[in-house]
Amino acid sequence: MAKKCEMKLLGSGGSPFVTRVKxxxxxxxxxxxxxxxxxANKSELLxxxxxGLQKVPVIFHENEQPISESxxxxxxxxxxxxxxxxxxxxxxxxxxxxxxxxxxxxxxxxPWLKKFMLTRDSEKKEDMKRLIIGGxxxxxxxxxxxxxxxxxxxxxxxGYLDVVLGCYLGWFKFYGIVFGFNxxxxxxxxxxxxxxxxxxxxxxxMSVIPSxxxxxxxxxxxxxxxxxxxxxx
Amino acid sequence: xxxxxxGIWQSPFVLRxxxxxxxxxxxxxxxxxDILNKSSMLLQYNPVYKKVPVLVHNGKPMxxxxxxxxxxxxxxxxxxxxxxxxxEKARSRFWAKFVDDKFVPMIIRMxxxxxxxxxxxxxxxxxxxxxxxxxxxxxxxFPEDKSLSFMDIAIVWVGYYTQMLxxxxxxxxxxxxxxxxxxTWFRVVLNLQVIKECLPPxxxxxxxxxxxxxxxxxxx
Numbered sequence: 277m278a279k280k281c282e283m284k285l286l287g288s289g290g291s292p293f294v295t296r297v298k299x300x301x302x303x304x305x306x307x308x309x310x311x312x313x314x315x316a317n318k319s320e321l322l323x324x325x326x327x328g329l330q331k332v333p334v335i336f337h338e339n340e341q342p343i344s345e346s347x348x349x350x351x352x353x354x355x356x357x358x359x360x361x362x363x364x365x366x367x368x369x370x371x372x373x374x375x376x377x378x379x380x381x382x383x384x385x386x387p388w389l390k391k392f393m394l395t396r397d398s399e400k401k402e403d404m405k406r407l408i409i410g411g412x413x414x415x416x417x418x419x420x421x422x423x424x425x426x427x428x429x430x431x432x433x434x435g436y437l438d439v440v441l442g443c444y445l446g447w448f449k450f451y452g453i454v455f456g457f458n459x460x461x462x463x464x465x466x467x468x469x470x471x472x473x474x475x476x477x478x479x480x481x482m483s484v485i486p487s488x489x490x491x492x493x494x495x496x497x498x499x500x501x502x503x504x505x506x507x508x509x
Numbered sequence: 510x511x512x513x514x515x516g517i518w519q520s521p522f523v524l525r526x527x528x529x530x531x532x533x534x535x536x537x538x539x540x541x542x543d544i545l546n547k548s549s550m551l552l553q554y555n556p557v558y559k560k561v562p563v564l565v566h567n568g569k570p571m572x573x574x575x576x577x578x579x580x581x582x583x584x585x586x587x588x589x590x591x592x593x594x595x596x597e598k599a600r601s602r603f604w605a606k607f608v609d610d611k612f613v614p615m616i617i618r619m620x621x622x623x624x625x626x627x628x629x630x631x632x633x634x635x636x637x638x639x640x641x642x643x644x645x646x647x648x649x650x651f652p653e654d655k656s657l658s659f660m661d662i663a664i665v666w667v668g669y670y671t672q673m674l675x676x677x678x679x680x681x682x683x684x685x686x687x688x689x690x691x692x693t694w695f696r697v698v699l700n701l702q703v704i705k706e707c708l709p710p711x712x713x714x715x716x717x718x719x720x721x722x723x724x725x726x727x728x729x
Contacts, residue, residue: 329607340596348602355595368583369569375576 283308284336286322288315289490292386293346294333296443298484300353303361303434308335347378350439364436370422374429377418378440385411389447389459408459415441416465423467427474434478442475450491512537513565515554518709519717521666522574523562527707528662529578532654533585575605578659590659604644605663611637612667619674620718621725631680634671635687641667642691651697661698668695669708677719 285301285308287294301308313322313332325334325342334344337356343349354363364371388411392404422429422437429437448459462469475481514530514537516523530537542561554563554570563570564577566584571577582590591598615634622630641664652661668691671682683692698704 329610337596341600343596343599343603345603345606348599348606351602352595352599355598368580369566369571371583372571372576372580375579376571376573379573379576 282338284311285309286311286313286325286334286336286342287332288313289486289493290446291332292443292447293331295446295484295486296346296439297333297335297349297353299434299439299443299481300350300363302480302484303363303439304353304357305360306353306357346443347382347440350436361433362435363430363439365430373422374436377415377422377437381415381440385415386444389444389451392455392457393451405457409461409464412460412465412468416468419467419471423471428471434475434481438471438475442481445472445475445481446485446488446491448472450488453488510536510538511567513540514538515540515542515563515565516561517542519714520561521670524666524707524709525574525662526562526564526577526581528657528665528704529581529590531703531707532588532590532657532662533581534587535581535585575602575609575663578663582659588655590657590662592658600644601658601660601663604641604660607644608641608664608667611640616670616674619678620722622678622722623726627678627680631678631682634674634682635684638667638671638682638688638691642688645690645694647690651694652701654701654703657698657701657703665695665698665704668692668699669711670714671695673711673714673718676715677722 283301283306285294285297287297287310289312311321313319315332318330322330322332322334325336326332326344329344331344333346333349334342335349335352336342337352343352350363364374385408388404388407392401392408395401395404418437419429424431426432428434429441434442444459451457451459460468460472476485512530512535514523514526516526516539518541527539554565560572562574562577563572564580565571566580571580578590591601615630615637619627619630619634644660644664652658668683674680675682683695685692699708
């Protein structure tokens, strides 16, 4: 049952952070208006609503001021509708571990992924690859611990870290296609690989992850664009 | 003791945690980490990230200062740090993150800056400070000891460390014409009793970072 909340989301197609917010909006059945932003040609709305950062996603809820930063938005959505598909766990220690891992994903792991994509230096690319492989191993361990035998980080249901890491799944697939590099590898990270499959076949997640074309278009917009060596049809 | 805090004296992130524990009257054991030797405590409690602060509560460790602040607020209910209202909470979290995302790289840059680059860096810092000033409500009274919030303790370190950089590099960062409200806010809040008790000594901080700067900018 959809909940009318007068919610607007300002976003751009391939951004994992926008995908993250879309996941939560859909899981909580929050109706919203999607406003597409052209990051190459930033709108007045974006420039005025996200001071100093000018980044998507931004949400506008009813008469409140805009809110930006995907993790801040995720917690906000969880707090305004705590009883519809809760995202964060209830226990303070679990919440701390979840938030800490999210911080790691966004401030350490994600920058490695970006650097890997953008660097033209083959040695640096290999360095980034090694770091990412190490990061994925750490995430595999974290998954085993936090899922407590369940299908998702959140256990039997999709939770905070599923949303935080899951928004990159489209990118992971793209890295496999374009670079031949499996960020989550079935041999190295078996539980995470299984998690990835479960996420892809989840009806909400499946309906929100952007198409390959969007990733390619988004990729082309980033500075230091490097044409892919080959793209499978 | 049930609560241990592993830290280093000069870290503004450790300062945040000290402030939160102090405001809530939580007794804790502070352990100064020997960071250059990566003491066994850090390897034991934070093997993955190897960073301070680490809060250990009933034997369970956790890292990242803002994550720790939220945990502290959820466990000890007196002197609530975050507001009740979800939107105001989001606002607090946004500005805390803004400060980390924008100031931390800037400060790291300044600590290694050469004299030909410092004016540009100072200009960029003043712009970030101008944006930060937008977080303050000019109609709201300045915080007092008993009303310090999550956002206040997440941000206050910027004023102190900026003053230190000004002295160290002989640059103007807290310009009264550029950020009059923010400068006054910093002056008032840095003078509050509970803040003063937790701040590392200014001269010690200045000496420490001046030496750091010299080591990183002198040609070998």
